[in-house]
Amino acid sequence: MKLKSLVAALCFVPVLAVAAPSEQDRGAQLRALDWHSGPRVEAIAGKALLKTPDASTLFIDESNSRRFLELTGNLPENGNFIVFNTTNGWWATFSFNPIGYVKDDEKIDADAILKSIRDNDGPANEERKRLGLPALHTEGWYIPPHYDTQTKRLEWGVKLRSEGKEALNYTIRLLGRTGVMNATLVSSPESLDADVEAFKATLTGFDFNPGERYSEFKEGDRVAEYGLAALIAGGTVAVATKKGFWAAIGAFLAATWKFVAAGAIALLAGLRSLFSKRKES
Numbered sequence: 540m541k542l543k544s545l546v547a548a549l550c551f552v553p554v555l556a557v558a559a560p561s562e563q564d565r566g567a568q569l570r571a572l573d574w575h576s577g578p579r580v581e582a583i584a585g586k587a588l589l590k591t592p593d594a595s596t597l598f599i600d601e602s603n604s605r606r607f608l609e610l611t612g613n614l615p616e617n618g619n620f621i622v623f624n625t626t627n628g629w630w631a632t633f634s635f636n637p638i639g640y641v642k643d644d645e646k647i648d649a650d651a652i653l654k655s656i657r658d659n660d661g662p663a664n665e666e667r668k669r670l671g672l673p674a675l676h677t678e679g680w681y682i683p684p685h686y687d688t689q690t691k692r693l694e695w696g697v698k699l700r701s702e703g704k705e706a707l708n709y710t711i712r713l714l715g716r717t718g719v720m721n722a723t724l725v726s727s728p729e730s731l732d733a734d735v736e737a738f739k740a741t742l743t744g745f746d747f748n749p750g751e752r753y754s755e756f757k758e759g760d761r762v763a764e765y766g767l768a769a770l771i772a773g774g775t776v777a778v779a780t781k782k783g784f785w786a787a788i789g790a791f792l793a794a795t796w797k798f799v800a801a802g803a804i805a806l807l808a809g810l811r812s813l814f815s816k817r818k819e820s
Contacts, residue, residue, distance in 0.1 A: 565610045572603045574623075583620045584635035586751050587713075587720060590744030595626040604632070622741065629726045629734040631741075637718040639761035640753075643691065647767055649683040655772045656697070675701045681731070682709070684771050691753045693767055696731070707731045709738070712770050715747045716755050718763075719770060 575581065575598045577591030584601075591598055599607060599621050609615035623630040657677050664674040681696035693712040698705065707728045713720040722742070726734040747753075 569607070569610055572599055572607060574599055574603075581620070583633050583720070584618065585748075586635050586715065586718070587745060587747045589622070589633070589741075591622070592741060592744060595624060596741060597623040597625060599623075608632075624734075624737060624741070627730065627734055627737050629724060629730070629738065631722055631724045631738060634721045635715075635718055636721060639718060639763040640716055640756050641714050641719060641763040641770065642766055643686060643688065643714060645766035645768060647684050647686060647771075649680065652684060652768050652771050653677070653680060655768075659772070673702050675699055678705075681707050684767075686767055693770055695771055696735075709735050711742070713745065713747075714753045715751050716753055716760065717751060720745075720747075 575591070576594045577596040577598070578593055579591050579598070581589045581591060581598045581600075583589055589598070601617065601620060604619040604621040605615045605617060607621055608619060618634045620633040621630055622633070660676055664676075667673065667675060676699065678698040678700050681698050682694070684693065684695035686693045691714040693714070694710070696707060696709040698707060700706070705728055707726070709724040709726065709731060711722045711724075713722065722738075722745075724731075724734060724738045749755075
């Protein structure tokens with residue numbers, strides 16, 4: 540695995556303004572996580588399965604993912620499942636949002652959605668400041684949002700800027716019967732195109748459990764309060780006027796919807812050692 544690629548991937552994360560353990564300690568704790576090497580079938584949030592394709596694809600469960608996020612400078616939230624690709628150096632988070640069945644008959648107006656996201660940069664950055672995170676500004680689409688009616692996947696990429704550095708996020712929402720699986724790719728601007736393709740290849744092994752698939756919707760099932768546009772804008776488009784921006788979403792938009800660059804390079808020594816040992820075994 541190329542060190543440059545892994546450096547870029549793990550540097551593309553948000554940070555908390557709190558004291559952190561030494562880089563040596565963090566490396567040791569990262570090695571101690573319960574990494575699963577593919578090929579293997581992994582359970583995600585009790586809602587879906589992911590068949591990891593090969594030994595270069597690592598997976599950790601919810602408790603280990605929480606610790607991974609904490610050790611790499613992210614908010615240690617529950618409900619995340621992480622995939623790490625040791626060949627290309629990208630990683631991705633999977634989390635399930637039980638908002639109900641999202642109707643997919645809404646027309647997507649990319650310009651209007653972008654304006655909504657930009658309009659919310661102000662209040663979002665107030666919350667980021669409260670959480671000790673740097674301000675984050677939306678610059679435009681990297682890939683305009685589009686929805687595939689066959690796969691029931693909503694995809695988009697957004698250009699961000701924080702502390703003078705550019706960040707690119709690529710997000711996929713996979714629609715299910717009782718909610719939406721959020722899959723966010725964490726990569727570097729230099730390798731994002733290739734990483735998106737590799738990430739999509741990994742997603743060919745994803746499937747909702749029987750009874751959770753979008754096509755299995757039945758009358759009487761819970762229907763989400765908002766549609767496709769609000770999924771892209773973090774849910775703010777539909778609920779802001781009803782419940783208040785942060786009352787409805789809390790810190791979700793500020794904490795987990797966008798990822799920004801940070802300095803976590805030194806902890807790579809432990810990860811390099813881990814991956815080398817796995818390749819040799």
